[in-house]
Amino acid sequence: MFIDTAEIHVRGGDGGNGCVAFRREKFVPRGGPSGGDGGHGGSVFAVADPALNTLYHLRHQKSFRAERGEHGMGSNRHGRSGGDVVVPLPLGSVVRDAETGEPIADLLAAGERVLLAKGGNGGWGNQHFATPARQAPKFAKPGLPGEERQLAIELKLLADVAIIGFPNAGKSTLISAISAAKPKIADYPFTTLVPHLGVVAGDDSRTLVVADIPGLIAGAHRGAGLGIRFLKHVERCRLLCHLVDASGSGDAENDVEVLEKELREFSPEVAARPRVLVASKIDAVSDPDRPASIARAAASRGLPFYEISAVTHRGLEPLTHYFFDSVSREPSAAGRS
Template identity: 50%
Template sequence: MKFVDEAFIDIAAGDGGNGCASFRHEKYKEFGGPDGGDGGRGGHVYALADSNLNTLVDFRYSRRHEARRGQHGMGSDRFGAAGDDVVLRMPVGTIISDAETGEVLHELLQPGEQIMIAKGGDGGFGNLRFKSSINRAPRQKTPGWPGDKKSLKLELKVLADVGLLGMPNAGKSTFIAAVSNARPKIADYPFTTLHPNLGVVRVGPGQSFVVADIPGLIEGASEGAGLGHQFLRHLQRTRLLLHIVDIAPFDEDVDPVAQAKAIVAELKKYDPALYAKPRWLVLNKLDMVPAEERAARVKDFVKRFRWKGPVFEISALTREGCEPLVQSIYQHVRHAQQAEAPDAPADPRFDR
């Protein structure tokens, strides 16, 4: 299924039904009085966060969504029926904003969360409403109110605890496949990953966190080069970034330090808040480096990169060093979740 993380839709709630002007007509009942009922309300349009969805592809090809209008009022004191509501199922993490002004209207952050995005119009009054002691034969009635009509932009930002950052072919897909249940495409050419992949990492019984892998970044990504810039938004909700670096590139002319600095520069250009997130350095493909050279190469990289944060040495292919990294990530994410909302109920993934 094609991955779509942005879509534009038009929605229209139903108009309210018109009120009815009617009088009771029965044999031997000369002055039956008014009996026109109210119109029914128009249908609402709701957005529902569905944890079974992970893309907005359904809205790419179905842009117009309308609710039914309310039924008109009728004689004999009959009120019109309300129009049927429309429920639009969207992935968890969808941001709903006004397509014209850019104002963010809602964010769907919890599975099962349902919000009204367009209100149906109220039904009009029938002449039964206007009956009084001094107006015994009212002929007034009111039309139904129009329903809301909006043009919306839907933007998906995946909900993940950890985001993977790096150049194409740095080994991000191999890493997420090694530590989680995700099975991304893995190949020996750049840009194998064409859309974000999510993987759930199981640390122990009832203990897990979610990792997001996006297409690799290249120099100039903040200006639109490559594919990764289109999906950097998916890292904005993460609590930790893992900067994965290929420490043993096949091309001897490629400098891993220069590539790593280019990634950091592009990240800062794209979003300073994303740049300021906690970031760990993960040196991958150590299996490609002779054992006697590993310590010296790692030390040289860290020195030239001028890195002062946490450093992890792994081989995603052989899974060497992955377990200590996973345990450290889990502890960091757990503490970050508790620090963000100390009084909130604990995330069930971290309560054991």
């Protein structure tokens, strides 16, 4: 199951209390203070795990609490510090404070480690409070509580190319033809209900990641269809591959304009991202003027244009070569919100 939002509670471990103790040894009737310090509480960290691609593992585990530090002991023995807790998150996870909205982490690199909740410091034992005027302090410092917060986590997929288009435009068929991804494919709208990622291998050992974004319709930025829930997954992509169904009928200008408007309404920055216009299902054309109208729409916008059939693999090689050439010229997704 694809889950791209989650809310969790994290708490660092409390620090252990300092100890009140005195030396009690033979022939030392008035031993000085010997209370040890409390151990520090463990902290909670988020770590980017490339093996994950969804937040499903947080569906049932909502709370993460680090271990508290042990209390100090006599004979100047310090308490053991509490163990840390790690929350694994997929690449592209954005972590915010659920109450204030303050950004805490944006995990873009495998193994990246970010502090979510710091453990409390351990308290001082009474040995620290001895002075010439107070040689037998009967008090110690308690440990501090660990940091506690409620966090909202949002996953924005990291992909080089986002395949966008109306429902049933052939997006899933394309990603299954150029990669090893196997999304559900059927001849009805909204077959794809969640994004799929596929890795495309180039001729020179290069690879790129392609995302199949569920179909968009007019009003998607306001929540129509599957809404903006999945539009956010195109924010980090370097190239937009806009598929237009060539097997339909009529002028394609309106179809292209509707999707462009949805992108602009959602994010002008995303709408300005490099884009290639692709006429899909070219093997099933029923209206000869349809592919020509898609080509005209691309020309009027100064966009690259390709005709493909994912079923017969016609035109796929030139398109994937364009993907690699275009992505190599664009900055990486790192730093994009």
